[in-house]
Amino acid sequence: MPAPDRIFLGKSGENAACDELRRRGYAILARGYRTRMGEIDIIARDGPTLVFVEVKARTTTHRGYPAEAVTLHKQAKVTAMAADYLARCGWHDRPCRFDVVAVLLGERGEPLSVEVFQDAFEAAGWY
Secondary structure (H helix, E strand, O other): EEEEEEEEHHHHHHHHHHHHHHHHOOOOEEEEEEOOOEEEEEEEEEEOEEEEEEEEEEEOOOOHHHHHHHHHHHHHHHHHHHHHHHHHOOOOOOOOOEEEEEEEEEEOOOOEEEEEEEEEHHHHHHH
């Protein structure tokens, strides 16, 4: 798949994830928070809890389900980026969690399914 198509599908997945999170009552605080280590897809608030969200979008399951792509390595990167965000905001005392949103998209980027995995992983040794 050419790069522009992957970018389009990635944005479509993030848009679908934001729509579902809002439907569930989350407040979206930031999208595409960049650090030197990478990018956190979505930062949201669910009640008093700050939520760092990794979005994985796919058009097929031939190479596995989207949520399976959030490896231990990716979890460690998201944890480090979340620590960076909290330090920059001065929010060391906020309750936090890490969610994963798995999105299956049609060929034109339309969401076929959106699954939210709350508290999908822990940041071992961090909090």
